[in-house]
Amino acid sequence: xxxxxxxxxxxxxxxxxxxxxxxxxxxxxxxxxxxxxxxxxxxxxxxxxxxxxxxxxxxxxxxxxxxxxxxxxxxxxxxxxxxxxxxxxxxxxxxxxxxxxxxxxxxxxxxxxxxxxxxxxxxxxxxxxxxxxxxxxxxxxxxxxxxxxxxxxxxxxxxxxxxxxxxxxxxxxxxxxxxxxxxxxxxxxxxxxxxxxxxxxxxxxxxxxxxxxxxxxxxxxxxxxxxxxxxxxxxxxxxxxxxxxxxxxxxxxxxxxxxxxxxxxxxxxxxxxxxxxxxxxxxxxxxxxxxxxxxxxxxxxxxxxxxxxxxxxxxxxxxxxxxxxxxxxxxxxxxxxxxxxxxxxxxxxxxxxxxxxxxxxxxxxxxxxxxxxxxxxxxxxxx
Numbered sequence: 001x002x003x004x005x006x007x008x009x010x011x012x013x014x015x016x017x018x019x020x021x022x023x024x025x026x027x028x029x030x031x032x033x034x035x036x037x038x039x040x041x042x043x044x045x046x047x048x049x050x051x052x053x054x055x056x057x058x059x060x061x062x063x064x065x066x067x068x069x070x071x072x073x074x075x076x077x078x079x080x081x082x083x084x085x086x087x088x089x090x091x092x093x094x095x096x097x098x099x100x101x102x103x104x105x106x107x108x109x110x111x112x113x114x115x116x117x118x119x120x121x122x123x124x125x126x127x128x129x130x131x132x133x134x135x136x137x138x139x140x141x142x143x144x145x146x147x148x149x150x151x152x153x154x155x156x157x158x159x160x161x162x163x164x165x166x167x168x169x170x171x172x173x174x175x176x177x178x179x180x181x182x183x184x185x186x187x188x189x190x191x192x193x194x195x196x197x198x199x200x201x202x203x204x205x206x207x208x209x210x211x212x213x214x215x216x217x218x219x220x221x222x223x224x225x226x227x228x229x230x231x232x233x234x235x236x237x238x239x240x241x242x243x244x245x246x247x248x249x250x251x252x253x254x255x256x257x258x259x260x261x262x263x264x265x266x267x268x269x270x271x272x273x274x275x276x277x278x279x280x281x282x283x284x285x286x287x288x289x290x291x292x293x294x295x296x297x298x299x300x301x302x303x304x305x306x307x308x309x310x311x312x313x314x315x316x317x318x319x320x321x322x323x324x325x326x327x328x329x330x331x332x333x334x335x336x337x338x339x340x341x342x343x344x345x346x347x348x349x350x351x352x353x354x355x356x357x358x359x360x361x362x363x364x365x366x367x368x369x370x371x372x373x374x375x376x377x378x379x380x381x382x383x
Contacts, residue, residue, distance in 0.1 A: 029080065036123045043124065044070050044092040047132075049084040058088040058138035058294065059128065061121065063147030065169075067104035070094045076144060076274050079286050086290060089134060093124060107143075107150035108175075117150065118157050125161050137297040142166035142289045144274055145199065149173055152218075155188070156180035164188065164296045166289035169272050170199045172218040174210050185226045185260040185300055189292040190219065191285055193246065193270025219253070219262055226260045228253045233323060235383040237265075241281035246270040248282050250366070250383070258368065258379055259300040263292050291367055303341075303370060303379075319371060323381035326362040328371070333357045339372040340364075
């Protein structure tokens with residue numbers, strides 16, 4: 001759906017500013033096109049700085065809202081700096097005008113126009129994979145509003161290509177639900193405001209016909225499909241900005257082995273926004289999406305496939321609390337060799353001969369990590 005008018009003005013100003021200020025520093029951003037089904041389809045493509053072309057990198061597909069453009073989505077969700085730091089490709093595709101909706105650029109056309117963009121995205125992925133060194137086991141889709149709804153559609157109907165999805169300001173449509181047939185466990189992160197009047201938190205039912213599921217029912221579908229524990233880990237996130245009129249609660253559902261998950265950031269008092277840019281300022285949507293989705297490949301959590309991490313989870317290691325905020329405590333103060341790994345098996349922190357019973361970790365972002373103590377591994381969660 002459309003952004004509010006004041007948000008559109010902000011986004012257009014941001015678009016002009018970004019293109020003028022960052023032209024040289026983001027020279028890897030190109031305007032590309034692909035001929036598909038007789039149409040010249042455009043998209044923005046970004047290669048991260050310092051990419052040598054030899055390493056396989058993940059791909060993030062970032063979808064604009066209804067009646068918007070890929071340039072507006074770039075201004076709303078500029079992931080280029082994040083891509084430089086984390087090393088991944090980004091594509092911002094452009095939807096076609098929908099003649100059944102006043103020629104609005106819609107991913108899912110309102111009438112029978114013959115356009116099915118699932119096939120376009122499949123062709124785009126194939127074309128990009130043929131021309132760039134893309135890790136096809138790590139292709140993520142995220143989007144705003146109608147673009148978020150389209151991500152549900154991709155997860156349901158293009159599961160062989162899409163690893164995980166991030167949906168902002170949208171719930172799952174009954175149309176997507178009716179033809180949903182994923183081929184692998186699919187991780188999902190959603191961000192939705194309780195006061196979103198465009199994409200209501202409780203879904204949309206009109207004259208007895210359900211058009212959109214509630215947030216709860218949307219999550220429950222993926223929780224059940226992924227065979228995840230229905231009990232969520234719930235945390236209230238810091239109210240960093242007390243002037244934005246909203247707060248955020250985090251809900252995390254995981255499988256017993258921790259290899260697949262569904263996460264929801266409930267923006268209490270939030271509207272039809274992209275938090276961190278519009279509306280709530282307690283979280284950064286781009287960072288939240290990448291931090292969650294990047295933990296997974298098409299086989300589930302990468303940590304579950306990492307030697308010496310996924311195979312070792314010694315419950316006998318007594319550390320607490322878990323999940324934790326900024327500090328972990330140990331049962332004893334004897335000398336310990338400590339390492340902390342991220343979900344990809346990379347060492348983030350190392351202490352030799354550590355004698356304290358307390359470990360401070362304020363700089364770790366929210367997510368799943370692995371703590372090694374004298375060679376024994378335990379999975380830990382940072383709130």
